[in-house]
Amino acid sequence: MHPLARVREDVAAVRLRDPAARGRVETALVYPGLHAVWAHRVASRLWRAPGVPRRLGARVAARLVSQAARTLTGVEIHPGATIGRRLFIDHGMGTVVGETAVVGDDCTLFHGVTLGGKGGRGAAGRRHPTLGDGVVVGAGAAVLGGVTVGAGSVVGAGAVVTHDVPPGSVAVGVPAMPRPRRA
Incomplete structure (x- = not known):
C-alpha cells in the first residue's frame, strides 16, 4: 500500500472510532496516538532493515526515532513491535507496547495501556502479548507476558491480563477473568 494511502486509512480509522474527531486535517494534526503510529512505522522499518548491518546503527536509529x-x-x-493496520490509540499518554508485542488490525488502545512483559517468555518465545484483530483495550489495562487476546475481545479498563483470552470475550478484573461478550 502506498504510504499516502496508509495515512488516509489511519486518519479514516480515527474518525470512525472517535466521535470527537472532526475533519481529516485536524485529525492528522492533533492526534498524538496517530503520530506515534506513524513514527513507529519509520522506526520499525529501520529496525527490520534488510541487509543493513547492525554496526551501521540502523537499530540505534530506530530506537532514537x-x-x-x-x-x-x-x-x-x-520498534520491534508488530503493529497491524488501522490501530487507534486514543488519549495515548502512558501507553507502552513492548518489543515482541503483536497488535492485529483494527485494534483500539486507550490511555495508560501496557502491552508488556512479566519476565521470561511465553508461547512461541514471546515476552509480550499478541492482540487479535479488532481487540479493544480499556484505559489503564495491562496485558502482560506472552499471552494472546483473541479477535474481537474487549479488555476492561484497569484489568490485568496474564492468561489467554478467547476470541469474542470480555476480560475484566485483577486478575482479569474472561467471559463471553453479550450479543
Whole structure:
C-alpha cells in the first residue's frame, strides 16, 4: 500500500472510532496516538532493515526515532513491535507496547495501556502479548507476558491480563477473568 494511502486509512480509522474527531486535517494534526503510529512505522522499518548491518546503527536509529516519538506523544512503541493496520490509540499518554508485542488490525488502545512483559517468555518465545484483530483495550489495562487476546475481545479498563483470552470475550478484573461478550 502506498504510504499516502496508509495515512488516509489511519486518519479514516480515527474518525470512525472517535466521535470527537472532526475533519481529516485536524485529525492528522492533533492526534498524538496517530503520530506515534506513524513514527513507529519509520522506526520499525529501520529496525527490520534488510541487509543493513547492525554496526551501521540502523537499530540505534530506530530506537532514537522511537524515543523521540515517546517524548512528543507520550506513547512508547518499541520498534520491534508488530503493529497491524488501522490501530487507534486514543488519549495515548502512558501507553507502552513492548518489543515482541503483536497488535492485529483494527485494534483500539486507550490511555495508560501496557502491552508488556512479566519476565521470561511465553508461547512461541514471546515476552509480550499478541492482540487479535479488532481487540479493544480499556484505559489503564495491562496485558502482560506472552499471552494472546483473541479477535474481537474487549479488555476492561484497569484489568490485568496474564492468561489467554478467547476470541469474542470480555476480560475484566485483577486478575482479569474472561467471559463471553453479550450479543
